[in-house]
Amino acid sequence: MSSEYNAFITDASIESDGEGVLSGATVAVKDNISTKDVRTTCGSAMLASYEPPYDATVVRRVLDAGATIVGKANMDEFGMGGTTETSAFEPTENPRAPGHVAGGSSGGSAAAVAAGVADLALGTDTGGSIRNPAAFCGVVGLKPTYGLVSRYGLIAYANSLEQIGPIAPTVESTARLLDVIAGPDDHDGTTRTADLDGSYVDTLDGDVSGTTIGVLKNLTDGSDERVQTRFGAAIEALEAQGASIVEIELESVEHALAAYYVIAMSEASSNLARFDGVRYGVSGGYDGDWNEAFADGRNDGFGEEVKRRILLGTYALSAGYHDKYYKKAQDARAWVKSDFAEAFTQADVLASPTMPVLAPKIGENLDDPLALYQIDANTVPVNLANVPAISVPIGEADGRPVGLQLIAPAFGEGRLFRTASALE
């Protein structure tokens, strides 16, 4: 292992000549975010020696704000996993629960913050990949509204779902990092301006009196009892501070996990077609014709989980199955979106346990892919609905951190920070 808890795939020291709110701060950057001339592997053997020719927009923004980038953080290969065990560079260990996984796919980013080897971190969240490791490692992590943060320079896995977002020790430092990275970018046509007065840091008054919090019953009931106990105590604490609590049932979320995996795998099968070993990546040599060479290089470069998802995505999009899987998944996505819109007529923010389970032991779930997919049940609906969500630490159970997830309507990050700050 190359670094403490194997949080980093590559140690770095990218200094900045900028000055700003991040001056003096160290930042870990997930290894699917491009850093100019510093290798960016996506946790894959395919890109083991790939050095991007340009910086991602978020990298430019943190450097311009005065930060120093200290490492490229470990991750599940191409973001495909929830434990950082599919990394081609060995798993990341959980600094707050040794012997257990750090979560994923941004496991290195959350572990770096939890261990104090970086003050702040950037992760990416396609179906929970920021919130999951934040919860397991006892730190704060936010998945922004789709379109709030530029994806330029992010090596794509599932474009319609993923966002780059902040991971930090406190709600305040999470808000400060979001202030730096949020905002429109000419290089990403999906970005837009949030309707926000002032900064996200300004929203942290911890005042929840008059706030209605909708507890998502389906997601809470499906969680481990130890998680439910911690979650119940946190909700009571919010109620004691003046929040009103209502229970909300969303029928559509029962189908969110299947819809998420069909959509993510389908997008992955198309996105990862770019890895042909000609412009970058593992070459399949020059003996056979191009189909044979590509198929050789891709077999050598991709790990098992990545192959599984590319194949299932290819299957879901193939003739005869497109309507059964992909089209139905899009229907489910629209249903989840309208269910959330309806829920936000009854509550200002929604709440659930971030993860339905406590962090598993390293190696515990490796050979059962479906069981691993199911730990994403509480986080994926948020990505399908394009809305923002934050995970905040709410103590421990059996020596392992537990996180609470708060969800707001699109561009309602301010509400998330305000409510989350009441939990600290």
Place this chain on the structure above:
Amino acid sequence: MTTETVNADDVRHVAELARIDLEDAEIELFEAQFADILEYFDSLDEVPAVDADEELVNVMRSDVPQESLPQSAALKNAPETDDDYFKGPRVS
């Protein structure tokens, strides 16, 4: 509606479409796993057709030439190059 059985030939066919030359052991592993995963995906059959009311706008920009990546930077990560070009495998 139930999932048709996934057999080794189906896995092989999809792997060929995706240009991944799987080992036999992986084909066998995926055959079993895909059956479970696709059965799980069958729950989507219960999803009603939803009238998606998307408010989408095109984001356009004018087509103005700008500085682009230098050729040397674009070629830097290529496993093989030939003068100023990427070198690819033969087409047929």
